[in-house]
Amino acid sequence: MDVSVIVTSANTTSERRISYDWSISHFKTRLEQITGIPSSAQKLQLYVSEAEDPVIIVAPAGYSDNDANVGMFADRIVPYARLHVEDTRPPHVWENYTDVSEVDKFELSLEEYEKRTDTVLAWKKRNNLGRFGMSAERAKESKTVDSTGIQAGQRCLVSEPFERRGLVKFVGKVRDLPGNDLLWVGVEFDEPVGKNDGSIKGNRYFQSKPNHGSFLKADKVQVGDFPAIDEFLSEDEEL
Incomplete structure (x- = not known):
């Protein structure tokens, strides 16, 4: 007959099935594989109830561990009783399974x-x-000016959120704007539709008339032959 018990030791806890037919010697050999405690140093304490004193599993008088079997304690080895394996050796010879300082480690540069x-x-x-x-948005934002060919002095068109024309006055990084690694395009618009005069927080990056300057990401700026807007021309004349 087999029965499940909870096997514990100073370093282990596990559920195991044991057989009444095993000799105590064989039983201890199996416990050594679980707890690491040599058979000769094991003291087996069976707790049916934590409130009761444990039953010591030891070969009865006149028997050896090879002659006595686990079934001799069948009346106390009930399902899920706790079997504690105590190490009777001096503590200084116990194996320390939690100290990994002496364990060879795999190292990789x-x-x-x-x-x-x-x-x-x-x-x-x-x-x-x-x-x-x-991300797609980040990739769009990080598009460098160099890859677009935008240079200071070029005429440009900005279509969003509405169409505006102007002159590229600055190409570079702006420490006063988010994304210090991004390149910004400073534009002086033909009309007062900008946000600044080419400066931010007191730091000037280019010269522009008040409310004519803005900083834009490269993908928002299209350079080309975009003549300055003459507000005195009609739309037909401008085209």
């Missing part, structure tokens, strides 16, 4: 790690995730 193809880092690179990925 950052250079070697980055070369491997079976790592989380490699997976992120393949799938453009984390610092290797970029």
Whole structure:
């Protein structure tokens, strides 16, 4: 007959099935594999109830561990009783399974790690995730001015949120705007439809008439042959 018990020791806790047919010697051998405590140093204490004193499982007088079997204690080994295995050796010889300071560790340099193809880092690179990925909005924002060919002195058209024409006066980074790594285009509009005069927070980036200047992301600016607006011309004449 088999029965499930809870086996505990100083370092382990597990549920195990044991057989009444096992000899105590065989039983201790099995417990050594679970707890790491040598058979010769085991003291087996069976707790049917935590409120009661434990039953010590030891071969009766006239029996050895090889002759006595677990079934001799069948009246006390009830399902899910707790069997505690105590180590009778002096504490200084106990194995410390929680101290990993002496355990050989696998070490890998950052250079070697980055070369491997079976790592989380490699997976992120393949799938453009984390610092290797970029959302569509971020990709749009980070478009460099160099890739668009925008240069100071070019005429330009800004279509959003409404159509405006002007002159590119500045190309570069603006520390007073979000995204310090982005390149901004400073435009002086032909009409007073801007937000500033080419300065932000007291720092000047280009010279513009009041309310004619604005800073825009590169994807908002189209450069080309866009003549200055003459407000005295009719729409037909301008075209």
